[in-house]
Amino acid sequence: MNGTEILRRKDISHFWHPYTDINTLEQSEFPVIERAEGVYLVDTEGQRLLDGISSWWCVNLGHSHPDIVGAIRKQSGKLQHSITAGMSHTEVIRLSEKIIAIAPGNLSRVYYASDGACSVEAAMRISLQYWWNLGRPEKKNMISLSGGYHGDTLGCAGLGYISRFHRSVEHVLNRSITAESPHCFHCRYHRKPEDCGIPCFASMEKAVTENSSSTAAVIVEPVCQGAAGMRIYPPEYTARLRKVCDENDVLLILDEIAVGFGRTGKMFASELAGIVPDMMCIGKGLTGGTLPMSAVVASEAVYDAFRSNAETDRTLYHGHTFCGNPIAAAAACAAIDVYEKENVLGNVEMLSEMLSKAFSRFRSIRGVHGSTALGCMSALEISEESGGSGTALNIANTARRKGLFIRPLSSVLYLWPPLVTGKKEMEKMLRIFEDSLIKNLVQKQIQVHPL
Numbered sequence: 007m008n009g010t011e012i013l014r015r016k017d018i019s020h021f022w023h024p025y026t027d028i029n030t031l032e033q034s035e036f037p038v039i040e041r042a043e044g045v046y047l048v049d050t051e052g053q054r055l056l057d058g059i060s061s062w063w064c065v066n067l068g069h070s071h072p073d074i075v076g077a078i079r080k081q082s083g084k085l086q087h088s089i090t091a092g093m094s095h096t097e098v099i100r101l102s103e104k105i106i107a108i109a110p111g112n113l114s115r116v117y118y119a120s121d122g123a124c125s126v127e128a129a130m131r132i133s134l135q136y137w138w139n140l141g142r143p144e145k146k147n148m149i150s151l152s153g154g155y156h157g158d159t160l161g162c163a164g165l166g167y168i169s170r171f172h173r174s175v176e177h178v179l180n181r182s183i184t185a186e187s188p189h190c191f192h193c194r195y196h197r198k199p200e201d202c203g204i205p206c207f208a209s210m211e212k213a214v215t216e217n218s219s220s221t222a223a224v225i226v227e228p229v230c231q232g233a234a235g236m237r238i239y240p241p242e243y244t245a246r247l248r249k250v251c252d253e254n255d256v257l258l259i260l261d262e263i264a265v266g267f268g269r270t271g272k273m274f275a276s277e278l279a280g281i282v283p284d285m286m287c288i289g290k291g292l293t294g295g296t297l298p299m300s301a302v303v304a305s306e307a308v309y310d311a312f313r314s315n316a317e318t319d320r321t322l323y324h325g326h327t328f329c330g331n332p333i334a335a336a337a338a339c340a341a342i343d344v345y346e347k348e349n350v351l352g353n354v355e356m357l358s359e360m361l362s363k364a365f366s367r368f369r370s371i372r373g374v375h376g377s378t379a380l381g382c383m384s385a386l387e388i389s390e391e392s393g394g395s396g397t398a399l400n401i402a403n404t405a406r407r408k409g410l411f412i413r414p415l416s417s418v419l420y421l422w423p424p425l426v427t428g429k430k431e432m433e434k435m436l437r438i439f440e441d442s443l444i445k446n447l448v449q450k451q452i453q454v455h456p457l
């Protein structure tokens with residue numbers, strides 16, 4: 007047994023992996039990653055794998071970025087942790103100022119959490135207490151999109167319910183009111199997203215207008231419903247949602263945990279829609295994907311509702327031990343500097359063109375049902391007739407053997423490379439992606455149906 011096999015044996019003896027079928031894991035020769043640099047993960051055998059999904063959509067600035075690593079190193083020698091209830095520290099002050107400088111419109115307050123789900127929980131809690139503080143406790147419902155995903159805590163799963171992930175706890179969830187998903191891969195109205203007029207928005211409009219008196223907030227993933235299968239939808243949807251929320255006295259929360267920090271080509275997806283939410287959830291790319299830190303960025307009007315007066319204690323009694331942790335805050339400060347200093351959005355423009363060209367070409371491969379691309383997000387769906395999710399998994403396995411790590415979402419295969427990926431590395435990722443598609447879709451069909 008070699009060193010990697012020993013490590014795998016130890017791993018499956020004790021480590022409980024997330025989102026992983028136990029039997030499949032135990033029988034597979036999964037990579038054991040030892041280090042990473044730039045767009046490459048390097049395993050214990052020295053094999054270099056292109057990180058085609060930015061390690062769960064967060065390593066936007068590549069692995070081991072020297073500025074971020076340096077900031078973590080420096081901060082960890084100075085202050086590792088310090089409580090933020092009733093007191094502060096230098097790094098969280100510096101970071102809050104930086105976040106507000108890049109946040110859309112008049113958002114002016116930052117509340118910190120750790121993972122994405124914790125920031126969504128906090129945004130939900132803030133929106134409920136906001137109305138309670140204003141003397142309107144009857145506004146206690148949330149509205150979200152069918153197929154939305156906002157994290158896996160029980161509160162978040164009630165908001166963003168994905169049957170495959172959450173059906174075993176459905177009986178205890180407090181489910182939100184849901185509106186129809188803007189599902190362009192399978193548009194019910196048979197329109198093209200470029201000029202569809204978003205007829206699917208009628209369902210959201212109805213949900214908000216009919217439930218406005220009992221609803222605290224609407225939450226959506228702007229522009230792309232990620233975990234549902236990379237459903238990219240027109241920004242106009244979010245623009246119209248802002249208007250409907252305003253007209254009906256309902257708060258708007260944008261969950262930018264996956265799409266924020268440059269993924270769409272703008273720093274935040276709300277900029278594509280030209281709107282400002284009441285609250286925005288951020289995570290993942292905030293620290294360049296290096297340390298767990300998330301936040302809710304809120305408007306002054308929301309914050310103001312939490313000022314106590316002589317009659318009522320309106321304090322937000324919600325928090326986590328590691329709120330605004332100094333090492334994570336230092337990493338996030340360094341990451342925000344890198345986004346600006348290295349013109350990451352300029353690079354996304356280049357990558358965006360390459361991805362959208364390639365993915366529209368892939369659409370003509372037999373067995374590809376449809377494809378979509380925006381910014382540094384691109385995806386395609388394997389048709390049911392061509393084996394759907396089973397074939398998608400085979401394609402991902404082929405890609406991994408060729409040096410590209412991707413992970414399907416059922417029958418959807420996607421590429422979400424780090425935003426700093428170079429032209430040559432992007433070409434390599436696309437070449438491997440295409441070869442893997444052809445090997446599993448075209449060559450297989452030729453073998454089954456010889457001409």
Ligand SMILES: Cc1ncc(COP(=O)(O)O)c(C=O)c1O
Pocket residue numbers: 121122123124126155156157158227232233261262263264289290
């Ligand atoms: C849109 C969105 N919201 C929330 C989350 C949850 O974030 P976390 O996994 O950090 O809890 C995710 C995770 O992928 C996400 O994509």
